[in-house]
Amino acid sequence: MKRRVVITACSAITPIGWDKNDIIDSLRQGKSGVKPLRDDGLLNKHIHSRVFGTVDYPIDYGFKRQYRKTMGPVAYYACQVAQDVLEQANLSREFITSGRLGVAFGSTHGSPTVQRDIYRTFFQELDAKFSSIGAVDYLRSMVHTTAVNITRMFGITGRVIASSTACTTSSQSIGFGYEMIKFGMQDAMICGGADEYDTTTVAVFDNLLACSSAYNETPWRTPRPFDSKRDGLVVGEGGGAVLLEEYESAKRRGAKILGEIIGFACNNNGGDLILPNLAGITATLRLALQDAEISPGAVDFISAHATGTKMGDVIEAQAIAAVYGENTPFVTGLKSYMGHTMGTCGVIEVILTIYMMEQGFIAPTLNLEQVDERCGMLRHVREVTPAPIKIGAVQNFAFGGVNTCLIVKAGSELDK
């Protein structure tokens, strides 16, 4: 049994906004969410990259203490976007608690802020000021904290999939959620990811010489996917969720259908855990098209992973060219607006693709001033382009050699 899977609600907290109109405005106006790195009193002085994709607007969560007590910052993002999609979708309480709604949600490594507080107790004298490790610190910091804080807050009793595969975390969440529904295991899934402000991730990429450091005084000019003057990625924060539903039941209840997931692929490079791998990535893109049962020519738009690293962008361009040939779809690197939001990037890029589908435009890659000739074979979007996206491919690749590709069809194209 194969069932169709549609997106009926979405919400993203991003460095370029939370409200849909703010995000669309940033995409149209070319506004960046990359800001100076904050002083964390720990690592920031030792890091060369001094930029971060920052959520710097106030969010009034309004969560009761009963729920807050098991949440670190990452779970606040997760529960807020989950609450947003449940409110948008207006699912009945009976369905939410029926066991037919599941959650696929993850983060790179739970809450590093809470983990840091725990480590403080190891490295400092235990006293009342810092207290000892609290009863709920594990719940607030653990790898699956986002997924289970969502189930707790909304009384969800279905399956829990807590993927934690760095940059493919939330694209896997959507892909695995799609498969849960497609093959009849669940009727709906809240899927997504979140990652909080964290300098340890910046330090890791900084040590690997993969972080941008040439634009510290002008943060909005980096990252620069596919640009000849790119010098690395910019770490960011945020959260995003989509609600996936089985198509027939969504239609029956009169849900607004924003899009359809028509294909998903996930594989591994089977070797190096860091270096981008042309064969692995190319295979992922082909497998996703196969799963969607469409030819490459049917895809209008590619949301490239495009982190702005020197090698990653070139390998991705080669993979796109290998799969799509000379006449590639429009290609945009959406991380140019907000940096690399890590575990969240896949779901944010799916949501931005849906917004652009609805609005009938394609946002350009920000800071793409001179295309690196090794990436020149792609149809780069250089300015806001009025064009309907009927089918988009969202590509993400992670440390660990994990690759994903999601194929999304516009809601307006559903029965065409």
Place this chain on the structure above:
Amino acid sequence: MNRDELQEKILTILTVDFEFSQPGLDDNLRDDHGFDSIDAIELLGKIEVILGITLTREEKEKAMEIRTINDVLDYIEAIDSSRHR
């Protein structure tokens, strides 16, 4: 510390830290205020600070019988007097 002072301290903790709304001394902590096992462990930590002691495992296990705020006060007084016997 007499019982009135203790009561004031506990009520402050429950309203400020645990966000109880208008707690009554004989309210059921769980049913009326959503107090759960995580809260119980956190409250024991605060009781340790009030009394300036570290509770033993046996003493903590006894706390699992607590149902009301009056039970909390009785519990603290019992611990305190057993330590000063």
